[in-house]
Amino acid sequence: MSSPITCHVLNTVSGTPAADLKAYLTLLNPGSSSLQQGMTFNAVTNVDGRVKEWDPVGDITLTSAMDKFNDGEKIAWGIRFEIGPWYEERGIESFWPEVDIKFYVKKGERHYHVPCLVGPWTYTTYRGS
Numbered sequence: 001m002s003s004p005i006t007c008h009v010l011n012t013v014s015g016t017p018a019a020d021l022k023a024y025l026t027l028l029n030p031g032s033s034s035l036q037q038g039m040t041f042n043a044v045t046n047v048d049g050r051v052k053e054w055d056p057v058g059d060i061t062l063t064s065a066m067d068k069f070n071d072g073e074k075i076a077w078g079i080r081f082e083i084g085p086w087y088e089e090r091g092i093e094s095f096w097p098e099v100d101i102k103f104y105v106k107k108g109e110r111h112y113h114v115p116c117l118v119g120p121w122t123y124t125t126y127r128g129s
Contacts, residue, residue, distance in 0.1 A: 007115065012118060017047065018081075023079060024042055041056070080098050
């Protein structure tokens with residue numbers, strides 16, 4: 001079983017997955033939960049450019065964090081990808097130091113997948129399935 005929020009990053013320069021890219025998932029509003037605004041889960045994309053699971057924050061997993069919200073509650077999250085350093089490690093200068101995607105999820109709805117196509121001069125994203 002994967003996390004309730006996953007992502008997939010593709011490098012548009014090479015047309016390949018963006019493997020080993022640092023990603024951060026941050027809670028932007030705690031809503032009805034007792035969670036702290038700004039709580040951030042970390043991950044690194046796998047060889048397929050995907051994050052299927054986020055590292056826990058202490059003993060709190062993303063799944064247990066989502067359980068603290070009311071069914072149907074709209075929750076704002078943000079995913080930040082460290083694009084600049086990632087491209088620089090590959091000898092490419094990037095216009096973007098990072099890509100920051102903010103979005104809503106509703107507790108109790110289906111899984112949320114956030115794909116991102118990145119390049120050193122452009123990026124695009126959409127709600128995946």
